[in-house]
Amino acid sequence: MKAEDKWALVTGGCSGIGKEYSCQLAHIGYNLVIVSNDKVRIEATAEQLQQQYGISVIPLEMDLSNREAAYQLFQFCEEKQLFIEVLINNAGIFSFNDITKTPFSKAETMLGLHMLTPTLLCRLFGERMQQRKFGYILNMSSLSAWMPMPGIALYAATKSYLYVFSQALRHELRESGVGVTVVCPGGIATGLYGLPEKYRNLGVKLGVLMTTNRMVKIALRGMFRKKGKVIPGLINRLFLPLVSLLPDTMIGWIRKKLMCYEH
Secondary structure (H helix, E strand, C coil): CCHHHCEEEEECCCCHHHHHHHHHHHHCCCEEEEEECCHHHHHHHHHHHHHHHCCCEEEEECCCCCCCHHHHHHHHHHHCCCCEEEEEECCCCCCCCCHHHCCHHHHHHHHHHHHHHHHHHHHHHHHHHHHHCCEEEEEECCHHHHCCCCCCHHHHHHHHHHHHHHHHHHHHHHHHCEEEEEECCCCECCHHHCCCHHHHHHHHHHCCCECHHHHHHHHHHHHHCCCCEECCCHHHHHHHHHHCCCCHHHHHHHHHHHHHHHC
């Protein structure tokens, strides 16, 4: 395949982890379709990447939580005759709140971003990759997929869905030469959690948070090796088995502490 024909699609590709995926893919020669609902930022990111890496970037302003978003995005690529070799399902939001206190609009947005649209994009682009017998799909889950903690019930459940879905899809597509990788990071130093920059920097120094650059390098390396699951960071891999051992009493104690903090 000619270098100019290599295309990657990154959702949420103009900020945080998504922008880092865009940068690192551009660095190794991929042309990009980057999608976001932030028109100003996505156009600025496209211009920056084109100038810095000399690749083609198509910025698309789109609400990816919309029920029709996946079909519209796929149709756009079909009409432009873009073979998407790499699909990065990264777009998402974080919300810390009880389910009964979460606004319906936010719940619907999270379900669309984390479940509906990634599923349909995998269905649509996965079929094309299967026909060509080549391609890579990367879905962004989270370490919270194993953490039934109060306050992040919806977030954790949607990330758990992405994890299970990706693992099953990998087995369905592997014989056709298509790789499916699910990435489950712990805390990342981005603005997703609403932490001020000084606390994000402190978290990185203490080893509690990982930089986007390091996380994405690990994730892409795993994707190109067609690994089924990537959990960046030794601490996270060691921590994961302990999560399932947390007793209900401990979860209840955490809930009480959170309620005190809320008040």
